[in-house]
Amino acid sequence: MESIRDLPKGPLDLYRKRASFNWKSFKVHLEGEEFVRSQQKLWNFIEKTPEFEHPKKSLTLDEIRRRCYRQVKAYSTVFEGKSVKFSFLLSLYDGSLPLVRGLSKVTVPNGILDLGTERHAELAKKFIDGKFIGCLSLTEIAHGTNLKGFQTTATYNPQTESFILNTPNFEAAKCWSALLGKTATHALLYANLITPDNVNHGLHPFIVPIRDPQTFLPLPGTTIGDMGEKIGLNGIDNGFMMFKNYSLPRENLLNKVADVTKEGEYITVLSNPSQRFSASLSPLLSGRIGIIYNSTMYLRIALIIAIRYCACRRQFGPAESEWPVIEYQVQQGKLFPHLAALYAWTIFSYNLSEAIEASNKKSKDVEYLIIEGSELHALSSAGKPLSSWTARDAIQDCRETCGGHGYLKASRLGKMRAENDAGCTYEGENTVLIQQTSNWLLNNWEDFLKGKKVVSPFGTANFINETENILSWTFNCSTVEETLELQNLLQMFKWLNCYYLKKTYDKVHNLKKKGNSSFEVKNNSQTYFAHTLSLVYAEHAVVKSFITRIQDPVFEDSERQVLTKLCALFAAWSLEKRLVAFYAGGYALKNSNLEFFIRDGIISICKDLVNEAVSLIDVLAPPDFVVNSPLGMSDGEIYKHLEETFYKDPANFERPSWWREVHCKL
Template identity: 45%
Template sequence: MAKFNVLQDFKRGPLDLYRQQASFCWKKLKVFLDTEEVVNYQNDLYTELLSHLDYLSSDPIHSLSFDEERRLACRQNFIYKSIELLSIPYLIQNLKFPAAATRIMMQLSPSSTIKFSVTDSLFTNVIRTLGTERHEHFLTEAEEGQIIGCYGLTEVAHGSNVKGMQTTATYNKENRSFVVNSTSFEAAKCWVGGLGQMATHAIVYAQLYTENTHQGLHCFVVPVRDPKTLLPYPGVTVGDMGEKIGLNGIDNGFVMFNNYEIPKENLLNKLGDVTDNGQYVTPFRDPNKRHGAALGALSVGRVTITALCEAYGVKGLTIAIRYSAVRKQFGPDNSPEVPLLEYQTHQYRLLPYLAAAYVLRIFSSKLFEDQYQFAIDSALGNNKEKLPELGTELHAVSSASKPIAGWTMRDAIQECRECCGGHGYLKAARLGDIRNDHDANLTYEGENHVLIQQTANWLIKLWPLVLKGQRIATPLRSVDFLTDGLKILGGVTWKAGNVEEVCQPEIIMSIYQWLVCYLLKSTHDKLENLLAKKDVFWAKNDNQVFHAKNLSIAFIQHFMLQTMLETIQVAPSPEIKAVLTKLFALYGLFSLETYHMTSLYQGEMARGSTPATLIRDAILRLCSELKGEAVALVDVLAPPDFVLNSPLGASDGEVYKRLQSAIFGSPYAMRRPDWWQDITNWKVNVLKGKL
């Protein structure tokens, strides 16, 4: 029996009206989703963070200067490094801890969290995953603070197209070294987090050449600055990218190399190595398997971003939903004003995204565990035969989950901002900061529209297996249902006759499975037709809109729903199972209405007006049924008030008291400006025609 004394009751206040309507115990749901171990871990980490004043100095009213923001993020980053609860040894004790830690840190301080993730976690994880015992000294030096790492893949002229990277590393057998070169400014590594001002060492992806033979893209540890002086080494040009839309605490940088020599041992050699005499060797006979194992290591960023999108979205939804439960506007004649949450339009604007947040929370937590297990197995040499296939699937899944999570939470955060009206536009509300910081998720670690093509490319290769009737089974089971693909397509029929039926999980899952099969077949068939007229590149290019992109979206939404349904099936009580099932149905149906209605009719799964009417009626009914649960549902996911730091979304619901404090607390609120005489002089001079 779970113990719930680790979760404190919320202070009584204006939100009680809705908290008392909840059909479930929010504490039981939180412990079910996170586990008691994770809840205890979260509480311990919050307590630790509260002991550091640097995490309590965030001013929601004013922006820091560029340099102040950098300095604070740098200091917070080093504090993270000092916290045992965030150390790699501690996190791998329980594979649920890393996702929980990332969410907490990201919601509290995005810039320093990304700096920490890149300079500590990503830098060291890549070395653990792709390196060998000869690279252990880098891990020790990073852990002891002797060096500061970063991760350099993207170049000025190449981002998602990693095969087009222009940085080269040519082996020189005369002195057993690699000569690293940037062919031009286009080859400069850029947008590298932590490189702009502080990194001393970089993970650099470069085209490997041995004996005038191109061996493909490989990974190197490259020293870029002297750790004692932070001055660049000769042959290295390194600098800062400058101010950005958001996340300015991160010192994104660029670096160029001019005949810069690094030791031979700095090649991360688990997947491929070079002998002293210049011969290239690899443990993989099949180059595709080496590529698959490498893809798994590259997926960690996209897996993390999938979780970050949910973390940002939860902050925005907590603010907007709590505010909508307190803010009252209009109402029937001679009656009290009505909370915004009672309006159908407000429910439709917010609650489908709340459902999406739950789907993403459950899915990203599971994906995080899978990715961490992959990294552990890669580092320890476990399951060597299975890693390439798992790495390929992780790449395909994360290449779709990152875009759909980013797009969904982008829309959610913008809707939250608008749902809070003018008050939502205040900096103190924090919604603007959340929106701007989240915006980077739509681009880094791969531009979304390019990434999602890679998922489609993987799926298309499976269609010939479906046609042959072969059994399809992958490590994550994301496409196992395709084994019955022809049967699914052959049994096309709309099975729901009323709103209750269209909300049933088995009905929704059957619709998504049909969608994936239908879109896979149509995408494959169109590609075959285009290949008869064009080369492969242009055929794939002209097959994206309405085909490959829609296929990837339907695939990842199905996998997300599949993952949530597995969680629902082990729910600890009927009340929790019921509310999670409603969230499942709302996300599934809202996504059908948003993305796939045309495909349902085009493929003749849906005919006439009934399917569209049922889906829309079901969405509105689910929104109405969930409005009384909404505040308790955000209570489950919401960070503490000191992390949320918004007068509109505090857990006590005292919106107007907190808003008054925020506004009156501004030094500009009732102060005459220092330049007040300019106002009077300009006014007079304008009237006299002298200005």
């Protein structure tokens, strides 16, 4: 494709010439011509726009935020209306950018439209147009994932036809709300709705003006503050907020699911409190899917840097000549499973966004919407933790494979690690959030045991309907090659899901029989049971998505072959962590050699990918201006770029201003 820029000549040519595919055509086939063209326009825009010029010195917190908002504003003037998938490409430059833009222009207005009615449509448009800036205010100081512990109240007063918002103590202060610290004019706020009869109906969503859009000063009845500098994502101003007798018009309740009449009567279209509560949390779904995108982008940048570095860095060797360290088995074992994971998560995130988009265009009854929403909730509640943990581990391995140079701030690997780290806790702390998935799976399993067919609109849990048959399967492959066939690997995932589903259910059932409370049952069935169940469910969904994508006829044979190797590596690498379960559950007999086939297969594929890795990274890499790491430039001249980095700041060659304090007199 003409719009894809050529790569410069240099040390990386050694591996680029060995690749079995043309990286440009592979990029087009993987991402689509239109998306690739849009990317090139974005990269050209970033390189030529003054707001995106890399700073020559460290910035203050205020300067970082100002720069981030200026960049978001510049981006929005040119690329307004682009897809969420497209906007998350900005994470390759700075992870704060898509979050600042997406929260106010996508998450908040979409939340208003999802949870509100006709009376809120015009209000939602003002966020999309940028007239208002919105934040999502859910978490409280003393309670995050445990939403039922929230204390902020909205008590309805029929005399004034308004809700009175109050924060009983500092522990109930809304916190960690992105954009709240300095800029948000409105909050999509969750508070306990209390009617005049003093009945607490639980958390409900409200749209609350909190700052004057003209002066940006907090409105009377609010106390708003900034939470200060974080370990990453400092382009985002996270804040805390408290209310004291703040009066909010009745119309500001987002009332699609539940409403309060002028007289104070509570009415709802969903009588089931649990369903009503779940339906009110739709903004969190988009946030969790966004974290999957973001984590995948952090994973991408880290691997671009590490693989390019390791293909050029030479150390030791069998004779006098030194080997590029990418040739060493231990480096391949560290990097290439993460490279496979990068492709797996890239394809999964693309497929997920397309599936949701297609689903939104179909008309469905309320019951089916609830079923569909429940599956998406379960999938995102496991996908978000697994993707952020995958990126976390990969970035650390990438840092270590780059040795001491990877510890330089200029390498960007530390920044990636810090930015991704936030995704492990916000929009639901991973370890707690993942329980939502196991709860959903166990509920479906109970329905199945009662003779009901499990309905899985997105196809992630269809295996439950075949559990009895699947659990009768045994491993019967006789070679590494046969073991690594994609359908055989997928079969192992299906068995593993059914095994952990039954195992977790039996554990829960036994705990109940012993008289444990519902809380104790959930708490004592996590480690080795429900927690693992949720992870293997997500891994199965990612592998299944990957296999489906490989079958796309758009790919050339050489491209399909390398994608097949990547998929097999990701699957085998994930399954290798569960070898004990295969033997303990009877899927693999003692003399089946499953562990040898899986492990030999991982090593074999990693060796095969040595000649493909650099070009596979080229497929997904943005231009050098965006990569912005002396270790990961496309020409592979790592020492030249390190020298430039060291010489860039004159202060590096000056004695410190405090030299007299350390001066040793002879």
